[in-house]
Amino acid sequence: MTTYRLWQPAVAAPADRSFWLQDAGGGPVTRPPTGDADCDVAIVGGGYTGLWTALRLREQAPDLRITIVEADFCGSGASGRNGGQVHTWFAEIDLLERLVGIDEALRLCRATADAIEELAALQASGTIDMGLRLDGWLWTASSIAQEGAWEKAVALCRANGEDRFRPLTAEEIRQRTGSDVSYTGIVEPRAGTVQPAKLALGLRALAMSRGIAIHERSPVRQIDSGSPSTLHGDGWTLRAPKVVLATSAWASAIPELRRHLYIVDSQIIATAPLAGTLDRLGWTGGESICDAQSHVLYYQRTPDGRVVFGRGSGNVAYFGRPTAAYNRRPTGRIDNIRELHRVYPTLRGARVEYDWTGPIDCTPEHLPVFGHLEKQPGIFFGVGFNGTGIAQTPVAGRILASLVLGRDDAWSHSGLVGLSRRSTLPPEPIRYLGARIVRRAIRARNDREIRNESAGPLVRWLSSLTPGS
Template structure:
């Protein structure tokens, strides 16, 4: 049942984790305890759920059990794109109809702004940059990939995307690789490990009990439920499974998604080179291929460049190959340099890899696992930083 602990220390799992500095000493689960709600997983989904529960019912006893250190899974390894669900509108509309799709897309947009407001309120330096997202085409096949989505949205009188001409697009991105594209202004970027570290601090301040380095070895589906680790056991009235790609270990979820890799390289600071090519902000950029390329600049002038879907896990098992230095570093570096020839001589500072829980329609899911007191949220398909804040509220509502 337990996901394997990282081969490497969390501080070297990704550049983001290294940048936020040393990890605090952990408290491991030892012995038996009782809790109103036990959340399995201390990433974005688990921590946002804990915070939502304490907001709705401050007196609630909430416990988070994390296999490694909080934020060292997907939450500390992603590209830091804080996106809405507008780009998934067709899938939303197919899944739940136009009214619900519009509500969810608007709620996900609000969640992006809420993350920025949360960071400001709690003085979390997560490098929140509300510079938007460019959805681009880098070859002829990709041109117009967004057209059906935009047409479906605009039929409802909503216009979250602005069309951008080739000249303006290339000027904004600093690369002639981008042929055409559209811009969504409501998206942002963050330093994801810093956001996770801040969420953990606030959760503890609000009375959430957090155990780290405590991988679960079993889930007892008794009444009440019980979560077991090697050294302890939490008995809880309600359990939330917030394990992202590792949730595939549960029998109900083994066919709910495929586990694919996301591989990222980050450069040394290159502020002068970025200034020369005109890439001056923190706009998030991606192309339109199935195994997407995505990239952005950082506050200190680096470029983080990622590739999704490079490798597929067998039977949704997240093995050790999904942690540590990226095995695709040469390939991803080559893609970075072909997109930005001006950065050809800028050294690569680090690379890393991590798992993505990719659903068939690209949408996350939140539901009860056969009983009302056991719920799960996962399936963000590589776009979980923003929607996980909304997902936390959904999961909190399911267990209360």
């Protein structure tokens, strides 16, 4: 028997939760388990990955007893604090091709396109009111250094008969975003934005309606492997022959996974409603927009006229452990406000009503990884979504369901399965110290390149040392 001790998330104070979570409400949480219980599959984590895995299992094996245990409430982690951007894996097809080959890359990309249609069907049927707006995903450049960031992905798509992107002129970008700062780019038309917390809560309700047991405010303290494995909480135990770890950044508590994961955060702000101002700028749609700088910038206009504006920070968690600072950094909004004013100078007087932070589980390949723990064929994991998950986690659910059910199919044989082909990161404290040096270099280079200036050779070299470069 092996014992795995899990880290406990620092639960965000109500005022530090994302705009999405505060806007969605959520209603009463479910009760923790009581005493000793059994199930066929226990899923640790009630975000997108855990919920989609439970739903895929229910589709394929209706009689399974499936239990989700969530430390806070469903969607309170990355699923309820992200930027709400929905796009396929075609934007990462070059990364996928390098890791899994072109045939598997195309299959996975097409599966994310199918997932977007699944989300659209769930909304159209009234099953989940997620605020999905498929007005397009814009990948743009606002400086010379950012130009052509999409060229490899576009070329691979075209070479394989996938006409997924259309080039944008400066005038088209201005008309769709209300800003003339970005002047070239591409659009993926069948993509857009969603209210991510409403999606998570909708998946929760759908899972419960299909007989999946969900226990919130139920942190798992440790897992004892075995047949069955035993999950231990505060005053309860849950036994299951199959366990799925769907805890995103907190999966780095497992040493075997931590060797392949690094945890960073993203900082996001939301303004007060500005519908009249945004209408006058011509920004009326639900597009998701990205700026191709190193610390990626992403933003959208909400239906009620707020600007949600996020930016990768590069802040690396020591030992891979997210702390309370990964809920909210009081000074984190400064960089975002500066960038908001750069992109939208006319919004300098806009009031920022919300700011929050969220941890992101990253792999050096910038793609998720799935499998089971070494010598533990009954304990599965799916981690490393690198901040891109709304159309990707429905696919992750298919992979994990096939692994749990022992299926011999394309999902269980996906090239995303298995740690053996993934890069291993340096141990601590080398990882943390090195990451801080690289982060400073990236910030310095990024800030100069935004002004169309060149960084020095040392800064350029240090900034190139990011994992997967």
